Amino acid sequence: MFRFLHWYWLLLIPVIIYIFFKTQGQGQLKFSSLQLFEDTGIKKTYKHKIGKYLILIGLILLVVALARPQSGERLKNIKKEGLDIVLTLDVSESMRSVDFDPNRLEVAKKVANNFITKRPTDRLGLVIFSGTAYTRIPLTLDHNILERSLEKITTSDVNQEGTAIGMGISIAVNRLKKSDAESKVIILLTDGENNAGQINPTTAAGLAQEMDIKVYTIGVGSNETILPVEVMGQTRYRKYEGGLDEELLTDIAQQTGGKYFRAKDKDALQEIFNKINKLEKTEFKDNNYFQYHELAYGFIKAALLFILVGIFLDRYLFLKIP
Structure with a gap:
């Protein structure tokens, strides 16, 4: 059996996704033409978005961890x-x-x-x-x-x-x-x-x-x-x-x-x-009962990994061309 002990935290996920896509493209430097970049051999790429998407995934995983995911097994009449x-x-x-x-x-x-x-x-x-x-x-x-x-x-x-x-x-x-x-x-x-x-x-x-x-x-x-x-x-x-x-x-x-x-x-x-x-x-x-095991720690570890890798890619690796 699987459950979220604090399921209401999951309501934040669509909010985070909405804010993420709403803010994409804002604050970037605008150019009338990309011809100058193309003439130098630099091609338009979407690699710079990888970091942002990894950060988004990390934030979603943190919200999932806040919701306290748990797996449980039914124990019945066990002496x-x-x-x-x-x-x-x-x-x-x-x-x-x-x-x-x-x-x-x-x-x-x-x-x-x-x-x-x-x-x-x-x-x-x-x-x-x-x-x-x-x-x-x-x-x-x-x-x-x-x-x-x-x-x-x-x-x-x-x-x-x-x-x-x-x-x-x-x-x-x-x-x-x-x-x-x-x-x-x-x-x-x-x-x-x-x-x-x-x-x-x-x-x-x-x-x-x-x-x-x-x-x-x-x-x-x-x-x-x-x-x-x-x-x-x-x-x-x-x-x-x-x-x-x-x-x-x-x-x-x-x-x-x-x-x-x-x-x-x-x-x-x-x-x-x-x-x-x-x-x-x-x-x-014991009477019938469910024994639950916490899964949040795995989600937290994965979230931190996604966020750290995402920040590295976004800030230090990829050149961003609008």
């Missing part, structure tokens, strides 16, 4: 095995520590992305937190959107300093409270101790316990936090000892029936996600 999982990621400044290469946050994003690709039948969501927390992506089976959002995360995405572990858990619990899945899981990854937010982590863990939500906690980072700092145009490094509250993370996991893990390097973090990936799965059944 799936899966969990509802919310990845809860610490994006505080300490996640910029370079004890992981290139830093803790980038490694966490990469490993989490690998985890997502191994859970194709699960609904996954994404919560990020620093001094406060918010839902980045609600529970979804569209893992492409989740992966693209995860890739763009930076430590500046939450404009409040600190580490609000309790807030991160409570927002994730809120995402899962209406879930009808038999198994609900929060994977909390942090490198700090709770020092911000309006909700105590123990209280948040209690809410998760009441709703039968397991919380798997991951303490990430070595025993030393190493943060890059710009000083007089040069990069210097400041080192800090400790900062990870392993006791709190252990208590949260035990209270909710989960487990606490410690990752001191990239390989350890990958192994932790591999272990979580082996969680027992539960079966649920």
Whole structure:
């Protein structure tokens, strides 16, 4: 099945075509005769129009992309095995520590992305937190959107300093409270101790316990936090000892029936996600629905190519003779 999600943008196409042909020939230098050009061996040519037509095609393709073309397939009564999982990621400044290469946050994003690709039948969501927390992506089976959002995360995405572990858990619990899945899981990854937010982590863990939500906690980072700092145009490094509250993370996991893990390097973090990936799965059944795939990106790439080639031909290659 094919559709345009925002079909009304297509109404611009005839307008663009009308304006294009309306403006052809305007603003050109007029000659009473082309005999002088013909006498010099220069023949009249229409090659100069190729560039303009390529630009026109590019603009039409951009409009098509705005209309959100999508292809879909009908999925009917398919039984799936899966969990509802919310990845809860610490994006505080300490996640910029370079004890992981290139830093803790980038490694966490990469490993989490690998985890997502191994859970194709699960609904996954994404919560990020620093001094406060918010839902980045609600529970979804569209893992492409989740992966693209995860890739763009930076430590500046939450404009409040600190580490609000309790807030991160409570927002994730809120995402899962209406879930009808038999198994609900929060994977909390942090490198700090709770020092911000309006909700105590123990209280948040209690809410998760009441709703039968397991919380798997991951303490990430070595025993030393190493943060890059710009000083007089040069990069210097400041080192800090400790900062990870392993006791709190252990208590949260035990209270909710989960487990606490410690990752001191990239390989350890990958192994932790591999272990979580082996969680027992539960079966649920979907009703009929269409699964759509975005096609706009291909149209955008083609449009840019047509426009760039068209501009080159129109401005630099062909001699225009009216």
